[in-house]
Amino acid sequence: MNFDALISEFGQHTVDGLSKGAIYALVALGYTLVYGVLRLINFAHSEVFMVGTFAVLFVWTQVPFEGIPSPGQAVVLLLLALVAATLASGGTALAIERIAYRPLRKKNAPPLIFLITAIGVSLILVEIFGQLLPDLLGRALPELFGRPRQLVGMPTIIEQKDLFTIGHVTVNNIQVIVVVSALVMMALLDWFINKTRYGRGVRAVAQNPETAALMGVNQERVIMLIFVLGGVMAGAAAVLWGIRAGFTLNSVGFVLGLKAFTAAVLGGIGNLRGALLGGLFLGLVEVYGATLFSTQWEDVIAFVVLIVVLMFRPTGLLGESLGRARA
Known part of the structure; x- marks a missing residue:
């Protein structure tokens, strides 16, 4: 165990963990919204995020610019990517609900059937982006689909620069953009759910x-809304992923989706603020664990912590369901 490395760079690791956990938290919101309303674990949500990353890649490769964009160009590219990713991810999430889950709900299918369907939809989307679209569009869009099933790098939209230093901790612009953007998106969602008529x-x-239903609430519209909202959050996470990680591939959502689901469970699945807490907590645990042991143990440490937390608090850190949430 490398305690000295952890202690000496504790502040720097904390900043890195928060920026990593912020992306987990945004994706976790999709899991927690769907579970809070339908008691359904939507494992296809990881591929909703994946679709968003390809939308980001599409914008950044098709909009012409040379070198690293100027600040004004970068803002435009980020906004275009955000619109494209949220539309793509939100539309994908809505299509999954309408095509895969709605018929099962009408037939009162048992929860196990929903779970199997979610896994099946996830695999279908992975194969569509891994083989079908490359076969159909590989020549027309080589930047997106010219390398099927392989990692594809994204253009650099924002050059990483150190903003300020506090003691031995250096914070760069990418970390600030990721954490602040994620917190703003989560605050807006929390306000929407707790303060608006649709949220009620x-x-x-x-x-x-x-x-x-007796009070006049249209349940179908609510279900459509939560899938779209979850997709929008995943699309926003895809933009931040493009800035921070800078790559995508057809299976990019698999491990990240598991981490986001873990974050939702850690915070208390069905609880919006729990998803935020769980995501940030998981990001910190991963970075601390990778420093103590090695990056090869990063995933193992994350799931071990999940098991330990649930042993002592099965409902998660906050444990409050969406239906009982208070403003």
Whole structure:
């Protein structure tokens, strides 16, 4: 164990962990929204994120610019990527709900069937982006699909620069953009769920769908809304992933989706603020663990911590369901 490395660079590792965990938290919101309303683990949500990364790559490779963009160009490219990614991810999430889950709900299928369907949809999307689209569009869009099933690098939109130093901790612009953007997106979602009429409908259906229906809440619209909202958060995470990690491939969502689901469970799945806490906590645990042991143990450490937390607190760190959330 390398305690000296952890202690000497503790502040720097904390900043790195928070920027990593912020992306987990955004993706975790999709899991927690769907579970909070439908009690469904939507494992296809990881591929919703993956679709968003390809939308980001499409914008950044098709919009012409030379070298590293100027600050004004970078803002435009980020906004275009955000619009494209949220539309792509939100649309994918809605399509999954309408095509795969809605027929099962009408037939009152048991939870196991929903779980198997989610895994099946996830594999289908991985294969579509891994083989089908490269076969169909590989020549027309070589920047996106010219290397099927292989890692594809994204253009550098923002050059990493150190912003300020506090003691031995240096914070760069990428870390600030990722953490601040994620916190703003999560704050907006929390406000929407807790303060708006549509958000009250979501909480009503999550708490008691039968009573909500008697009060005039359209359950189908609420379900569509939560899938779209989860997709929008995944699309925003895809943009931040493009800035921070700078690559994508058809299976990019697999491990990250598992980490995001772990974050949702750690914070208390079904709880929006729990997803935030769980994501940030998981990011810190991974970075600290990788420093103590090695990066090869990073994934193992994350899931061991999940097991330990659930042994002592099965409902997660916050444990409050979406239907009982308070503003």
